[in-house]
Amino acid sequence: MTEHRPVLAVIGAGPAGLAAAVAAAADGVRVVLIDSAAEAGGQFYRQPARGLGARRPQALHHQWRTWRRLRATLDTHLAADRVTHLSEHHVWCVERESGGFTVHALIGSEQEESVAIRAHGVLLATGGYEKVLPFPGWTLPGVVTAGGAQALLKGGLVLPGRTAVVAGTGPLLLPVATGLAAAGARVAALVESAGPRDFVRHARSWVAASAKLVEGAGYAARLTLYRVPLMSRQVVVEALGTGRLESVTVAALDSAGRPAPGTARRIACDTLAVGHGLLPHTDLAEGLGCRLDGTAVCVDDEQRTDVPGVWAAGETTGIGGSTLSLAEGHIAGRAAAARLTGAVPDPRAWAPAARARTRLRSFFTALDAAYAARPARWTEQVTDETVVCRCEEVTAGAVREAVGTLGAGDLRTVKLLTRAGMGWCQGRVCEPGVAGLAGCALAPARRLLARPVPLGVLAADPTEPVDPTAPPTPPTPPTPPNAPNAPNAPNAQ
Amino acid sequence: MVVGAGMVGAACALYAARAGLDVILVDRGPLAGGTTGAGEGNLLVSDKEPGPELRLALKSATLWGELAQELGTAVEYEPKGGLVVASTPASLTALTDLAAAQRTAGVTTVRVPADQLHELEPHLADGLAGGVLYPQDAQVMPTLAAAHLVRASGARLETGRTVTRVLRDTAGAVRGVRTDRGDILAPAVVNAAGTWGAEVAALAGVRLPVLPRRGFVLVTEPLPRRVRHKVYTADYVDDVASDSAALKTSPVVEGTAAGPVLIGASRERVGFDRSFSLPVVRALAAGATRLFPFLEHVRAMRAYLGFRPCLPDRLPAVGPDPRVPGLFHACGHEGAGIGLATGTGHLIAQTLTGRDPELDLTPFRPDRFPEEAAPWIP
Ligand SMILES: Cc1cc2nc3c(=O)[nH]c(=O)nc-3n(C[C@H](O)[C@H](O)[C@H](O)COP(=O)(O)OP(=O)(O)OC[C@H]3O[C@@H](n4cnc5c(N)ncnc54)[C@H](O)[C@@H]3O)c2cc1C
Numbered sequence: 001m002t003e004h005r006p007v008l009a010v011i012g013a014g015p016a017g018l019a020a021a022v023a024a025a026a027d028g029v030r031v032v033l034i035d036s037a038a039e040a041g042g043q044f045y046r047q048p049a050r051g052l053g054a055r056r057p058q059a060l061h062h063q064w065r066t067w068r069r070l071r072a073t074l075d076t077h078l079a080a081d082r083v084t085h086l087s088e089h090h091v092w093c094v095e096r097e098s099g100g101f102t103v104h105a106l107i108g109s110e111q112e113e114s115v116a117i118r119a120h121g122v123l124l125a126t127g128g129y130e131k132v133l134p135f136p137g138w139t140l141p142g143v144v145t146a147g148g149a150q151a152l153l154k155g156g157l158v159l160p161g162r163t164a165v166v167a168g169t170g171p172l173l174l175p176v177a178t179g180l181a182a183a184g185a186r187v188a189a190l191v192e193s194a195g196p197r198d199f200v201r202h203a204r205s206w207v208a209a210s211a212k213l214v215e216g217a218g219y220a221a222r223l224t225l226y227r228v229p230l231m232s233r234q235v236v237v238e239a240l241g242t243g244r245l246e247s248v249t250v251a252a253l254d255s256a257g258r259p260a261p262g263t264a265r266r267i268a269c270d271t272l273a274v275g276h277g278l279l280p281h282t283d284l285a286e287g288l289g290c291r292l293d294g295t296a297v298c299v300d301d302e303q304r305t306d307v308p309g310v311w312a313a314g315e316t317t318g319i320g321g322s323t324l325s326l327a328e329g330h331i332a333g334r335a336a337a338a339r340l341t342g343a344v345p346d347p348r349a350w351a352p353a354a355r356a357r358t359r360l361r362s363f364f365t366a367l368d369a370a371y372a373a374r375p376a377r378w379t380e381q382v383t384d385e386t387v388v389c390r391c392e393e394v395t396a397g398a399v400r401e402a403v404g405t406l407g408a409g410d411l412r413t414v415k416l417l418t419r420a421g422m423g424w425c426q427g428r429v430c431e432p433g434v435a436g437l438a439g440c441a442l443a444p445a446r447r448l449l450a451r452p453v454p455l456g457v458l459a460a461d462p463t464e465p466v467d468p469t470a471p472p473t474p475p476t477p478p479t480p481p482n483a484p485n486a487p488n489a490p491n492a493q
Numbered sequence: 494m495v496v497g498a499g500m501v502g503a504a505c506a507l508y509a510a511r512a513g514l515d516v517i518l519v520d521r522g523p524l525a526g527g528t529t530g531a532g533e534g535n536l537l538v539s540d541k542e543p544g545p546e547l548r549l550a551l552k553s554a555t556l557w558g559e560l561a562q563e564l565g566t567a568v569e570y571e572p573k574g575g576l577v578v579a580s581t582p583a584s585l586t587a588l589t590d591l592a593a594a595q596r597t598a599g600v601t602t603v604r605v606p607a608d609q610l611h612e613l614e615p616h617l618a619d620g621l622a623g624g625v626l627y628p629q630d631a632q633v634m635p636t637l638a639a640a641h642l643v644r645a646s647g648a649r650l651e652t653g654r655t656v657t658r659v660l661r662d663t664a665g666a667v668r669g670v671r672t673d674r675g676d677i678l679a680p681a682v683v684n685a686a687g688t689w690g691a692e693v694a695a696l697a698g699v700r701l702p703v704l705p706r707r708g709f710v711l712v713t714e715p716l717p718r719r720v721r722h723k724v725y726t727a728d729y730v731d732d733v734a735s736d737s738a739a740l741k742t743s744p745v746v747e748g749t750a751a752g753p754v755l756i757g758a759s760r761e762r763v764g765f766d767r768s769f770s771l772p773v774v775r776a777l778a779a780g781a782t783r784l785f786p787f788l789e790h791v792r793a794m795r796a797y798l799g800f801r802p803c804l805p806d807r808l809p810a811v812g813p814d815p816r817v818p819g820l821f822h823a824c825g826h827e828g829a830g831i832g833l834a835t836g837t838g839h840l841i842a843q844t845l846t847g848r849d850p851e852l853d854l855t856p857f858r859p860d861r862f863p864e865e866a867a868p869w870i871p
Contacts, residue, residue, distance in 0.1 A: 095771050104771075112790075289768050392751075406524075406640040407650050413523045416530050416636035419751060424714070426795060448769045448796040452714060455756075456789030458778035 005030040006340040008333075009103050009119035011091055011284065014042020015070075015322040016314025016329035017125030022073045023333030024123070025082040029340050032117055033074075033083055034105060036090045040074065041067070042127060066326070089115070092451045094122055094284050101309065106453065114457045121309045121340050123332055124285055124297065125325075128278035128315035132168075133378055134388045134396070134433040136238045138274070142245025146176045146275030153179050165248050165269045167191035167236040170277040171321070171367070174223070180273065181226035188267050190223065191250055195233030235259060237381050239272055248272055257377040277368075278319045279432065279442075283450035285312060292444050301354075302345055303332035311336045319368065324360040327353040379437050388437060389430040391423020399437045411445075414438045421445070424452075494519070494670060494679035495648075496656050496693050499529035500635055500831050501823050502685035503642040504838030509683075512842040516648035517677060519670070521655035524643065525636040527687050528830065531799025533710060533757050534635045535723060535745060536832040539575040539627035540733050542591065543598040545856035546808055550829070551599055552852060553836035554629050560835065564645065568638040569750050575630030576605070576613055576722040577729070578621045578784070585622040588727040592625045601628050616719050616787050630723055632747070635831045659697035659820065667697070667819030681845055683821045688802040690810070690824030694859075699816050702862055703825045705765050705800035708758035709773050711781070714792045715752025723747040724784060733828060734807070738762035742776035746784055753794065756781040760828070765800060803827045804862070811837050811857035812844055821845065822859040 006029050010021045013035035021033045077083040089105035103117040130147040146168060164185045166177040169192060177190040223230055231250065237259050238249045247268045251259035280296040290305040291298045296318040303311045313332035314325035330353045338345035347354065384397030402408045402417040411434065414420065420434045421427025427445055435442040495502045498520035506516045536557055541547040561570040579585035592602040603626040610617055610624055643650055658671040659682055669678035686693040694701035725745040732741035740761040748754050759773045774796050782789045804810060804825040814820040823841050826833050843850045
């Protein structure tokens with residue numbers, strides 16, 4: 001930081017991070033854009049790895065033009081050295097220090113080495129991750145997350161299977177189903193547990209609603225084009241197969257949200273892409289001590305968190321799709337640049353983005369309520385033998401026992417009693433399921449390390465090198481000869 | 494009536510119920526939601542110098558052994574033993590002197606010469622001066638232990654209920670507690686509120702200066718068992734016994750039944766500061782990798798923190814409060830509340846039922862701290 005321009009570290013190079021980076025760079029700050037992927041784009045604009053020779057990646061992308069414009073602007077800033085893009089940097093901790101921040105990131109695919117990046121401000125654009133609720137058979141090979149299937153399609157152009165069922169709830173299922181079909185899979189069904197009546201408040205059919213929110217492209221038309229049967233107000237009650245997925249049982253939901261008797265039927269498939277919406281990624285924000293509202297980071301009109309010098313934008317502040325992320329990123333980038341250069345930001349500078357933000361946020365709040373309404377009774381379908389935490393192999397029965405006989409009433413106690421969420425994924429996959437089964441709120445887990453870090457990396461502090469000549473344990477400072485002992489201490493030495 | 498459903502409250506509930514009392518256990522949060530769910534489960538005699546705490550630890554170790562017959566696997570009891578190592582000849586001398594004194598006090602100790610350390614711990618660093626093995630050191634999983642002790646006690650557990658006042662009759666004796674959800678009447682109230690023991694004491698109008706001492710723990714990815722004992726350096730004993738508010742970080746390293754290696758814990762007095770401290774966690778990692786070099790390539794999966802309940806002389810408050818008839822204290826166990834819980838519960842049950850306590854409670858008297866000088870008196 002020998003330069004006089006202030007440095008803003010933008011973490012996450014999806015729509016929010018990219019919009020923030022180009023806006024801040026244009027307003028006179030030096031931007032370091034940090035992302036774990038090899039290419040900028042995030043989940044939404046995920047890029048096929050170079051060398052795979054994808055001829056028409058746009059076939060899998062929406063808003064291709066927005067992306068191209070962003071990418072071109074980014075390239076200009078990169079060339080002018082106003083933005084540095086650190087790809088394959090996996091941030092594990094953002095440390096607050098006097099006068100700024102240090103971002104610690106493991107590098108490369110090995111993640112064995114760490115670098116420290118100093119910045120005056122930090123902008124968190126870490127996006128969201130997929131929520132998957134457990135059901136019998138969900139751990140069979142062949143069952144993938146909807147986002148995982150989409151990532152495979154966009155990133156590697158690999159077709160995960162031949163006959164697919166897409167199931168769950170939420171707007172992500174539509175692009176996944178059409179994406180799989182476009183890539184040549186036979187999509188046997190799109191099973192959505194929400195139904196038209198959940199969307200009466202919007203007075204439009206749910207397909208239209210979903211289509212509009214994702215990007216306005218004609219999903220309904222595309223579903224028809226690819227002959228994907230849309231089954232709304234239905235659920236996958238079980239995934240079946242010996243050794244790997246062979247079929248799923250699908251049933252219609254009754255008015256109480258339970259599978260209606262006599263409606264179950266089998267659909268043969270070798271891939272089940274399942275998703276139940278998204279959750280904000282908040283690990284870094286939590287480590288920094290930012291206030292959360294439920295599961296999302298709290299921000300003000302300037303996208304500031306309550307920690308000075310930390311902004312947040314995009315799905316880390318609440319799930320709302322790429323257009324809302326772009327708007328929030330733009331506002332955050334401009335506001336941060338103004339504050340970091342010592343100016344008072346003028347909201348008029350981002351008025352159009354602010355209008356879009358207001359409109360999209362209220363739309364998504366209503367939409368979220370509609371999707372969240374179903375399936376209300378999913379926990380009843382989860383048998384005691386169903387594994388809910390894959391890493392630690394914890395069953396639904398164990399979770400129920402922790403609540404029933406051992407008296408756990410919150411997610412943390414359930415985790416401590418059962419080990420659910422203590423494994424590799426640190427609860428990122430199983431937490432919503434475990435919370436639902438336990439009947440308690442999905443509280444943020446306060447993960448102080450955003451990803452696993454080798455102890456050797458922790459031990460060898462790059463900024464304050466550990467003295468290699470020191471004896472095996474740091475010497476304790478000698479006690480002053482007449483240090484006052486506590487009065488009345490019976491065994492004071 | 495026990496206030497606080499941590500490890501100590503759970504043990505009080507169990508022994509009081511077994512002594513024939515009707516027990517209600519109240520906690521404002523969930524079970525084990527205080528320090529019990531944020532610490533480790535070392536049951537150590539090795540880190541204690543001869544004196545009242547060691548006597549309590551030895552009694553507790555025996556009681557834990559008995560409970561293990563009933564609940565052993567459920568609470569993940571493991572009598573794995575502790576290995577304390579010394580890096581220099583000077584610290585080895587200090588360690589063996591301590592071990593000799595502990596032996597006189599009833600602790601089993603086995604000297605381990607430098608060339609035999611690797612037989613006990615094959616992955617230990619080279620070049621250490623020697624060590625002492627403490628076969629009585631054991632371990633439990635604290636949250637499971639608290640939950641199973643409460644369950645075995647048959648006590649009524651009321652979580653999510655905050656005690657807001659200790660009710661006293663005209664003669665000043667305890668007659669129950671007021672909570673945010675109604676009064677609970679009982680002739681005896683046990684303050685097992687751990688780090689918040691000062692607040693509960695204040696609700697009864699007495700002073701008990703419990704302060705938080707923060708600790709971080711690092712947890713690694715699951716590994717096949719490579720660390721067999723609880724292993725730590727001799728400096729740890731000094732850290733535990735230290736009065737200082739400054740950071741102490743000589744770690745205890747141990748494998749767990751579930752696979753991960755636990756590295757803990759730091760000690761510092763910074764109030765109830767919940768923010769993450771990278772320097773502290775780095776120091777823990779550095780200490781652990783110096784003891785076990787193979788850990789350098791092992792990943793830390795998570796870090797967590799808790800606040801130990803610490804009284805100025807680092808001894809707990811256990812027994813009746815002479816200032817308030819009917820009020821009992823069982824809190825302030827610093828970094829040993831899991832280990833000392835059984836002995837504490839046992840002694841509390843004895844005093845609750847009017848019997849003579851098996852150990853002398855004088856060193857643990859809750860009124861041993863002088864009242865703060867009233868500032869308005871010149
Ligand atoms: C990092 C770390 C590592 C540790 N490692 C070990 C170890 O290896 N071995 C060991 O023996 N000890 C260890 N300890 C210490 C041990 O965890 C504590 O000594 C022990 O948990 C204290 O138990 P407790 O029941 O007294 O307190 P807590 O578990 O804190 O329980 C007190 C309860 O009181 C409740 N409460 C407070 N006020 C009220 C009120 N007004 N109304 C109702 N309820 C109230 C709280 O909600 C809380 O649940 C460690 C501690 C830390 C922080």
